[in-house]
Amino acid sequence: MHVVVVGGGVSGLAAAYELVTGPNPPRITVLEGSARLGGKLAGGVVEGVPVDLGAESVLARRPEAVDLIKAVGLADDLVHPATTSAGLWIGDRIRAIPPTVMGVPVDAAATIDVLGKEAADQVAHEADLPEPALTEDVAIGRFVAERMGSAVTDKLIDPLLGGVDAGRADEISLAAAVPELYAKLRTAPTLLAATAELREAGQRRAADGVPVFAGIRGGINRLISALEADLTARGVEIRRNTTVRRISRRPGGYDLETGPVPAPRLEQADAVIIATPATPAARMLADLVPAASTELATIDYASMAIVTLAVRKQDWPAAATGSGFLVPSVEGRTIKASTYSHAKWQWTAEAGGDLAVLRCSVGRLGEEYVLQRSDEELVALAAADLRKAVGLEAPVVGSLVTRWGGGLPQYAVGHLGRIDRVEAAIAEQPGLAVCGAAYRGVGIAACVASGSKAATRVQAHLDALATMES
Numbered sequence: 133m134h135v136v137v138v139g140g141g142v143s144g145l146a147a148a149y150e151l152v153t154g155p156n157p158p159r160i161t162v163l164e165g166s167a168r169l170g171g172k173l174a175g176g177v178v179e180g181v182p183v184d185l186g187a188e189s190v191l192a193r194r195p196e197a198v199d200l201i202k203a204v205g206l207a208d209d210l211v212h213p214a215t216t217s218a219g220l221w222i223g224d225r226i227r228a229i230p231p232t233v234m235g236v237p238v239d240a241a242a243t244i245d246v247l248g249k250e251a252a253d254q255v256a257h258e259a260d261l262p263e264p265a266l267t268e269d270v271a272i273g274r275f276v277a278e279r280m281g282s283a284v285t286d287k288l289i290d291p292l293l294g295g296v297d298a299g300r301a302d303e304i305s306l307a308a309a310v311p312e313l314y315a316k317l318r319t320a321p322t323l324l325a326a327t328a329e330l331r332e333a334g335q336r337r338a339a340d341g342v343p344v345f346a347g348i349r350g351g352i353n354r355l356i357s358a359l360e361a362d363l364t365a366r367g368v369e370i371r372r373n374t375t376v377r378r379i380s381r382r383p384g385g386y387d388l389e390t391g392p393v394p395a396p397r398l399e400q401a402d403a404v405i406i407a408t409p410a411t412p413a414a415r416m417l418a419d420l421v422p423a424a425s426t427e428l429a430t431i432d433y434a435s436m437a438i439v440t441l442a443v444r445k446q447d448w449p450a451a452a453t454g455s456g457f458l459v460p461s462v463e464g465r466t467i468k469a470s471t472y473s474h475a476k477w478q479w480t481a482e483a484g485g486d487l488a489v490l491r492c493s494v495g496r497l498g499e500e501y502v503l504q505r506s507d508e509e510l511v512a513l514a515a516a517d518l519r520k521a522v523g524l525e526a527p528v529v530g531s532l533v534t535r536w537g538g539g540l541p542q543y544a545v546g547h548l549g550r551i552d553r554v555e556a557a558i559a560e561q562p563g564l565a566v567c568g569a570a571y572r573g574v575g576i577a578a579c580v581a582s583g584s585k586a587a588t589r590v591q592a593h594l595d596a597l598a599t600m601e602s
Contacts, residue, residue, distance in 0.1 A: 133158035133594045136388055136401040138376045138416070140164030141171025142576055143568040144407030145359045146200060146583030151591060152366045153203075158594055160368045161399070163390065165375040165412075169360055172539055172569075173576070175353035179442045179530035181484045183473065183491070184351045186438065186536065187576055189213070192346035193337060194577035196584065197355075201348060204358040209349040213476045216345065217454040220246060221465065221521050222287060226457045233327040233334075234310045235289035235301075236276055240324070243288070251283035258324050264317040271545050272309060273301030279323050291458035295469050297540045297574050298434035298496045300461075308543035308572075349479040352576070379404060379416045385563070402597065403563030403590040407583060409433065410541060410570040421564070424557040427550050431570055433538040436495035437503055439467075439514040440532045445474070447526030448488040456490070457521065466502065466513040467492040470521070487529070492517070497542060507533040541570040548572070563593040 135151060135158045137144045148160050168174070172186040190197035192212070201210055219226040230242035237243050240256035247255070258279045272293065273285040289301040293309060307314040312330055320326035338344075348354045360370065377396075378389040386404050391397035406413050414428035456471040473480045474488045492514040495503050505513070511531045518524040551571050558564055565586035569579055 133402045133597065134400070135160050135403045135405065135590055135594070136386075136399055137162045137405045137407055138379075138388070139171075139407035139568065140169040140370065140372070141407060141568065141579070142173055142356065142359075143171075143579040143583040143586075144405065145169065145356065145363065146580040147405045147407055147565075147567055147587040147590075148363055148368055149200065149203075149359060150584045150587035152363060152368055154587075154591055156591075156595070156598070157366075158402070158591075160363075161401075162363070162368060162370045163374045163376055163388070163399070164370065164372045165408075167372055169370070169372070170353060170356035172536065173353045173356050174534065175351045176440070176532055176534070178440050178489060178532050179487055181442065181480065181487060181489050182351050183440050183480075183489060183532070184353055185440065185532070185534040186353070186539075188352055188471070188473070188491075189345040189347045190352065190576040191578075192343045194575075194581070196580040197575075197577040198346055200359075200580050201346075201355055204355070204362045206348055206354065206358055209354070211347050211349050211477065211479060212343045213345055213347065213455065214478050215455045215475060218471075219454055219457040220287070220291060221457045221459045222246060222463060226521060229292070229458075230288075231331055232288055232292060233313055233330045235284070235292035236272075236310075236313065236323065236327050237280065237284060237288065238324070238327045238331045243284075246287055247281075247283045251281050254281040255284060255324075259322045261322070263321050264323060264326075265319075266306075266314065266317040269305050269307040269314070269545050269548070271302055272304050272306040275306060276323070277302075286462045287460045290462070291460045291468070294461070294496070295458055295493070297542060298436045298468070298493075299540070299542050300497050303497075303542070303544055305543045305545045305547045308547040347477060355576075376416055378418075379406075379420050381420060381561070403593055404565075405583075405586045405590055406564075406566045407568050407586070409538070409568065411538070413566060413568075413570070421557050421561060424554045424566075427554045427557075428570070430550070431547075432497070432542040432544070434495070434497035434540045434542060435500050435503055435535070435537045436493055436539060437510060437536065438534045439492045439494060439510050440489070440534070441492070441511070441514065441518075441528050442484070442487045442489050442530035443524065443526055443528055445484070445486050445488045447524070448474075449523045452522035452524070461496060465517050466510075467494055467517045468496060469493045470514075470518065490518075503535060503537075507531075541574060563590060565589045
């Protein structure tokens with residue numbers, strides 16, 4: 133049996149790993165359209181210091197990514213942040229983030245410094261409103277603004293939740309982005325009661341010693357090279373620079389059209405896993421599963437960039453404490469967040485020697501014009517923002533700009549219903565599965581889980597075929 137995995141990002145590689153380590157592994161080919169594997173997991177070097185250029189950590193409270201890191205031989209290099217105490221750049225200074233659930237306040241009094249007294253009072257009076265009693269998906273920013281005031285959406289949800297996928301709080305699906313909160317709001321008497329309950333649950337997990345995030349010494353991107361080495365050793369064929377344009381059904385399997393248009397090449401498979409972003413997936417499925425193709429084509433993507441900087445440690449402002457800061461879009465800054473990598477990750481501090489390494493993210497949905505600036509301009513703008521935010525007056529001694537065009541899928545209202553319809557349509561084609569960040573989570577752990585689920589579906593199909601043939 134032959135399985136083709138289309139897409140060599142972490143989702144596709146996780147799917148291939150799940151298949152090849154199973155009890156009856158098929159022959160597996162991974163087809164990646166670009167010159168490198170890993171998707172949004174990428175690494176580089178700034179002034180001799182290894183850095184992540186995309187995702188830099190995994191959610192450790194979900195087991196999937198951590199388990200995979202351990203399985204491919206990186207258990208000894210699994211690390212946790214030295215600090216995660218980020219702040220909010222509001223007005224003239226960095227302020228402490230009050231207790232929230234993805235930006236939705238837990239305690240009204242604790243929001244005064246960020247929101248101001250009048251807005252904090254509005255949060256406190258949310259308990260006077262009728263019960264939420266949610267029965268359908270809503271935009272989290274609009275919903276919270278109606279119950280707690282627009283300041284909460286602008287200054288808390290926008291940077292804390294919108295910063296995750298470079299989206300806009302007024303358009304992000306509550307059910308898809310914060311499913312635990314959505315579930316609570318079906319029966320909770322108030323929004324504050326729901327967030328307080330979820331916050332307490334999180335504190336109990338923390339008390340049990342379960343860290344929120346994890347990384348890999350040398351960069352989370354090392355997961356990709358470790359996966360590639362493991363898969364190759366197990367006989368998985370990986371082909372780069374191979375774009376799949378079209379997938380069609382044939383008796384007993386599938387034909388995948390690759391190669392240049394004038395001289396197409398057909399790859400045959402008994403089963404196929406599509407692990408690409410929604411747009412190319414929609415194109416591949418246009419003829420095979422038009423219903424799924426139509427749904428996937430409606431998913432928007434945001435573009436952004438990571439500006440990685442190095443400065444001398446002796447020049448790093450003493451006032452710049454914690455792991456970094458987030459920036460509400462209403463503040464009108466160029467950067468939307470900054471992470472002090474040398475403070476957050478001990479290995480970065482050690483590798484940096486006398487250099488302090490940090491990263492700034494730039495670009496939100498609808499702000500593509502910002503990314504049209506040159507690398508030099510983006511570095512200068514990021515440095516100017518850091519000067520205002522934390523007083524960094526010293527010159528940058530090293531920089532690297534990484535652009536992620538169309539890199540982050542947007543979970544609009546009704547997203548989960550859309551994905552249900554996609555998966556239902558795909559399920560009608562035996563041996564076909566999809567996975568990736570476009571479906572049920574943009575984080576690495578969610579992508580690994582998505583790849584594993586797709587592999588399980590495909591393996592069940594192969595097992596059924598083997599049973600029939602025997």
